[in-house]
Amino acid sequence: MGFSGIDILFDGTNLTRLLKGMWLVAEISLISLVIGLSLGVLFGILRTSKSRIIKVIFKLYLEIFRILPLLVLLFLFYYILPEMFQTTISNITVSIIVFVLWISSEMSDIVRSALVSVPKTQTDAGRAIGLNKLQQYRFIYLPQSLPLVIPATLNLITRVIKTTSILLIIGVPEMIKVGQQIIEHYTIKVPTASLWVYGFIFLLYFILCWPISRLAKHLESEVVR
Template identity: 45%
Template sequence: MQNLGIRILFEGTNFLRLLGGLWVSLRIAVIAMVLSVGLGILLGMVMTSKKKPVQMFCRLYLETVRIMPQLVLLFLVYFGAAKHWNINLSGGTAAIIVFTFWGAAEMGDLVRSALESIPAHQYQSGFGLGMTKLQVYRYIIIPQTVRRLIPSVMNLLTRMIKTTSLVVLIGVIEVVKVGKQIIDASRYTIPDASLWVYGVIFVMYFAVCYPFSRAAALLDKKLKD
């Protein structure tokens, strides 16, 4: 056991540091996801507008987010805000802004798709019962939309958790950064430390993301039955 690289995980507080780094990643992803859901619902409703200028703006926003890599957005916000606006953002704050910007666009498109998939007679039935437009959305449309969105929201959260590994490049001390610090500190004493450290990081990400992925798949299957 003395010569096995696995011992690096249990020296000092290394394992606790990895867990702490994972918590940083999860916190960024969860905060950004909560903001994305709120903004995405509003954006999705706006996307259903028939006005051409609104449609063009929404399409431009969505395509910009989908075409531009998240890493480029991170650099633009983190370094651009400091240089051009004299705003000193922390890496975590910059990451939340970027992931919210990305997540809101993705969420908005999911909401738009869910709203448009609801048959027109659902709206007509509500209006026929004397409901206002707000009541139709509140009691008929939104409950059905939320039900259809849950699997997609879980998949988006999983993607967001995995993408947080990019924030290491703007100085955030998350789980990948902690792992690199542990490896660098043991480069000469434990040559195969990287195998064990990155292996554990893989297991951590898998343990967090797999339940969401499976739940999304089961819910999607249940909704289709």
């Protein structure tokens, strides 16, 4: 009896490796998002500052890490900088650093755009009735910016999860990397190995991203309501 494509997926070792790759994607995404989103919110608020110096610094930061491709940043932090400083950094650590830089720059733009969309007349009115800066954020900025921030943030989360596939370039054993290794092992024995393995990886990415996409739509409707 021949070895079929479905047998590849039902092989305990292969399935375990793919699920570990999925878990690694989730771990890297979660850690990067927690740090990156937090920094992004802070940077976004700072970018609305009246200080020209602060605005220039964070605008420069935003432009650098939004314009440079993630692939370039990965090579920079994994190959070039360690060689320059005669040190080593694990590929997982580099992945988190690069994703935090990217996420925080994207999130800062989301937050800033939402904050500047609030009419100035409302903040002037808030100051007129004695609201301090913190109270203005709580009662004026937050209620009006959330409908813009939440959908964009959840969309960013799904982009982060999907973008983890490029981490195979620096050897991170995420799903695509593991899938390639499995396909290379079985491709002669099973010509359709790539179809089965990549199809299963597509399913795993769908499992990770679909609930977030649904949550984004639900929260958007709730906030708008």
